[in-house]
Amino acid sequence: xxxxxxxxxxxxxxxxxxxxxxxxxxxxxxxxxxxxxxxxxxxxxxxxxxxxxxxxxxxxxxxxxxxxxxxxxxxxxxxxxxxxxxxxxxxxxxxxxxxxxxxxxxxxxxxxxxxxxxxxxxxxxxxxxxxxxxxxxxxxxxxxxxxxxxxxxxxxxxxxxxxxxxxxxxxxxxxxxxxxxxxxxxxxxxxxxxxxxxxxxxxxxxxxxxxxxxxxxxxxxxxxxxxxxxxxxxx
Amino acid sequence: xxxxxxxxxxxxxxxxxxxxxxxxxxxxxxxxxxxxxxxxxxxxxxxxxxxxxxxxxxxxxxxxxxxxxxxxxxxxxxxxxxxxxxxxxxxxxxxxxxxxxxxxxxxxxxxxxxxxxxxxxxxxxxxxxxxxxxxxxxxxxxxxxxxxxxxxxxxxxxxxxxxxxxxxxxxxxxxxxxxxxxxxxxxxxxxxxxxxxxxxxxxxxxxxxxxxxxxxxxxxxxxxxxxxxxxxxxxxxxxxxxxxxxxxxxxxxxxxxxxxxxxxxxxxxxxxxxxxxxxxxxxxxxxxxxxxxxxx
Numbered sequence: 001x002x003x004x005x006x007x008x009x010x011x012x013x014x015x016x017x018x019x020x021x022x023x024x025x026x027x028x029x030x031x032x033x034x035x036x037x038x039x040x041x042x043x044x045x046x047x048x049x050x051x052x053x054x055x056x057x058x059x060x061x062x063x064x065x066x067x068x069x070x071x072x073x074x075x076x077x078x079x080x081x082x083x084x085x086x087x088x089x090x091x092x093x094x095x096x097x098x099x100x101x102x103x104x105x106x107x108x109x110x111x112x113x114x115x116x117x118x119x120x121x122x123x124x125x126x127x128x129x130x131x132x133x134x135x136x137x138x139x140x141x142x143x144x145x146x147x148x149x150x151x152x153x154x155x156x157x158x159x160x161x162x163x164x165x166x167x168x169x170x171x172x173x174x175x176x177x178x179x180x181x182x183x184x185x186x187x188x189x190x191x192x193x194x195x196x197x198x199x200x201x202x203x204x205x206x207x208x209x210x211x212x213x214x215x216x217x218x219x220x221x222x223x224x225x226x227x228x229x230x231x232x233x234x235x
Numbered sequence: 236x237x238x239x240x241x242x243x244x245x246x247x248x249x250x251x252x253x254x255x256x257x258x259x260x261x262x263x264x265x266x267x268x269x270x271x272x273x274x275x276x277x278x279x280x281x282x283x284x285x286x287x288x289x290x291x292x293x294x295x296x297x298x299x300x301x302x303x304x305x306x307x308x309x310x311x312x313x314x315x316x317x318x319x320x321x322x323x324x325x326x327x328x329x330x331x332x333x334x335x336x337x338x339x340x341x342x343x344x345x346x347x348x349x350x351x352x353x354x355x356x357x358x359x360x361x362x363x364x365x366x367x368x369x370x371x372x373x374x375x376x377x378x379x380x381x382x383x384x385x386x387x388x389x390x391x392x393x394x395x396x397x398x399x400x401x402x403x404x405x406x407x408x409x410x411x412x413x414x415x416x417x418x419x420x421x422x423x424x425x426x427x428x429x430x431x432x433x434x435x436x437x438x439x440x441x442x443x444x445x446x447x448x449x450x451x452x453x454x455x456x457x458x459x460x461x462x463x464x465x466x467x468x469x470x471x472x473x474x475x476x477x478x479x480x481x482x483x484x485x486x487x488x489x490x491x492x493x494x495x496x497x498x499x500x501x502x503x504x505x506x507x508x509x510x511x512x513x514x515x516x517x518x519x520x521x522x523x524x525x526x527x528x529x530x531x
Contacts, residue, residue: 050415076417088412090405097401105417107398154417 001064003028003189004049004158009058011041011048018044020212021058026158026205031184032191033199036209042193043085045209046160049191050082051075062158077105081156085163085193087147091136095127098135098146102153112155119186120149123179141172148176152183159183161192165199177202200224241371242491248377250487251384255438256453256464257471257479258391259431264473266407266427268327272335273314275453275461277432278439280341281307282452283349285440286357296358304436310341311432315425338454345450359444380441387434388480394430395476403427463490466513472523481524485512 002025011019019041026032036042047053049060051072060067062080072082090098099120103113121128124145130138135146144164151159161180165173173196181202184190192199200206206223208216256274263271285303288294294302318333349355361375394400406413406423413420435453442458453460463486470485471478489512492498493505501507516524 052411052414071419072414073417073419076415082415084412084415088409088415090408090412092408093401093405100398101401101405101413101418102416104398104402150416 003063005061007059010056011044011053012056018212022214024207024214024217026191028189030189030204032205033203034193034207040209041212042209043162046162046193050160076154079157081151081154082160083147083151087143089135089143089146094132094134095146096131098150099153102150105154116153116155120152124149141168158189163193165196237369240369243488244371246488246491247484250484251381252438252442252460253463253467253486254384254480254483255434256460257467257483259434260464260468261471261473261479263431266403270331273337274435276338276341277307277310277435278453280310281436282439282443286355300440303440307432307436308429311428312425315428342451353449354447356447357444376444383437391476470516470524472526475526478523478525
């Protein structure tokens with residue numbers, strides 16, 4: 001049974017449809033990359049899974065249970081955490097305070113919070129060095145690390161990462177993807193939205209979107225095929 | 236010298252009321268970005284609540300005071316639910332006018348319901364009066380207000396470091412990210428207005444017993460603390476809690492200095508001195524008292 005299953009999902013902003021009935025699934029323990037150009041509907045997809053947008057029709061199941069109407073807060077408590085596009089760190093709180101807030105739904109489980117904090121500092125040692133620094137004073141790359149780390153603090157079963165590489169140098173983008181691979185190896189399922197085809201080598205499953213529809217789904221070695229990248233992404 | 240010491244003492248005591256009001260104003264502004272004109276009326280409403288319970292219903296005294304604080308909190312929560320939340324996507328000016336509307340409505344209700352007699356009095360926690368070495372008579376009730384301010388400010392400082400306090404600060408900085416970590420911004424907003432109303436309620440219930448009171452007591456009545464509270468909040472850069480406490484005390488002191496003999500011939504010297512002081516502080520420290528200049 002897939003951890004996440006999306007069926008005939010239609011989402012729009014008022015009367016303007018963005019997703020035209022997409023279907024896909026993500027297996028437990030996978031790192032799935034959702035690729036597409038600007039306006040393809042990638043952010044809308046993960047925002048809907050995270051409870052920020054309400055679908056017009058279709059269904060989503062997580063761990064066999066249907067995700068019905070629910071706030072983002074309820075989704076986090078249920079094990080789905082979104083690292084949003086644009087980082088959205090709390091600029092006037094320190095790195096450590098940002099991370100503490102990331103564990104809000106587990107704030108009464110002090111041992112879990114401590115373990116998660118050690119884990120994310122292990123993923124991103126730079127954050128440990130700067131834990132007392134205000135998040136707004138970090139570099140773009142460090143803020144991205146903080147955003148991923150904060151999303152991990154709730155110990156999610158499914159981590160959604162929206163455009164982690166946006167605005168980062170190729171080296172920093174690779175660093176973030178490498179950590180994402182470690183997060184997956186440590187047991188968290190990851191659905192990563194990307195415009196950058198450089199994320200493909202890290203994926204177990206790839207989904208490619210165009211204009212609100214899913215045009216390709218593939219697993220294993222076939223997704224590293226050069227023709228595929230040329231055909232769908234023009235790279 | 237004696238005159239100066241007396242002014243300083245009275246200034247600190249009166250300033251503690253302003254500080255309580257300023258703390259509520261700054262808290263709401265930091266979280267909701269709203270300039271809350273109803274902050275002082277939370278206090279007057281709490282005062283009327285305590286008066287009704289203690290004097291009219293003859294409840295046990297402390298239970299009555301507690302009832303007054305609950306009334307203030309309920310008013311704060313209703314303001315958030317009925318005015319702030321529905322107007323949350325409107326401009327800051329609309330929200331400001333909304334809170335002014337709340338204050339005027341409540342004052343109108345107070346005049347309507349408590350018109351006969353117009354002037355009322357709530358018993359003090361203690362009727363004791365102390366005389367300082369330089370001859371200033373101080374009510375025990377004023378010292379209690381100062382002590383309550385110190386406890387409330389310390390409790391608020393501890394609270395703001397707690398997860399719930401961090402959530403409060405985060406909700407203002409990044410509401411979307413706040414929801415994404417599982418914090419309900421709506422609940423945070425309710426909590427903020429509830430705490431602000433409690434601070435206002437403390438100011439009302441405690442200072443209302445200093446003397447007689449009428450409708451609009453803390454807004455424009457005998458205990459007027461709204462304008463001094465706003466000035467204190469501005470001195471705090473609208474964001475510093477210690478600044479709000481210091482601002483309130485300083486405003487109280489400057490106001491009292493306006494009553495010194497040297498200003499004896501100047502009508503409205505207190506208000507004039509206060510506004511001159513505000514302008515000077517804003518020119519020298521536009522970021523406010525006890526506030527570091529923004530670095531990011």
